[in-house]
């Protein structure tokens with residue numbers, strides 16, 4: 584079996600909860616980002632933006648957005664929960680935010696631009712997993728928060744956060760999870 588097929592048949596995400604921040608090499612990050620941009624994209628519109636959150640900005644966004652927005656939108660608060668929000672981005676070395684930003688096009692529907700944005704997220708995920716990092720694509724609550732979208736440079740009237748891809752270090756290999764049964768989701772038309 585070729586290497587790519589055997590990797591894809593086995594790859595697994597490691598939850599942000601279970602990863603260590605570790606250290607992503609600069610050369611690996613560059614490779615991951617190059618793979619991210621090499622996705623199917625009808626009309627070559629590049630209807631997405633990537634923001635790499637790293638170093639001190641992980642903490643700054645925690646202090647300036649995650650904690651205050653969580654506080655504003657929740658009533659059942661305690662110090663432990665607020666501390667978690669403040670440090671949320673410290674769970675990984677790099678967090679790549681992927682923003683869907685539809686281009687004006689007469690020909691290409693927004694739906695296709697969204698699909699291309701999903702492909703960016705998946706390329707980041709598999710490229711980083713192939714380098715043996717712990718990786719998870721999450722949306723959690725703050726992907727749907729307008730302050731976060733604005734902070735990352737998005738336009739709340741049209742853009743959306745497709746997700747945050749956490750890249751860190753694996754503590755241990757994850758267990759397999761249930762996968763859909765072939766017969767349930769695949770049909771052959773002969």
Ligand SMILES: Cc1cc2nc3c(=O)[nH]c(=O)nc-3n(C[C@H](O)[C@H](O)[C@H](O)COP(=O)(O)O)c2cc1C
Pocket residue numbers: 594595596597598719720721722723724745746760
């Ligand atoms: C758009 C999108 C958003 C997701 N958001 C979350 C999330 O907020 N929290 C979470 O635990 N998993 C989330 N997941 C699921 C994980 O990324 C991942 O699919 C799961 O951990 C198992 O992945 P694996 O099949 O790569 O092993 C999301 C997946 C997608 C595609």
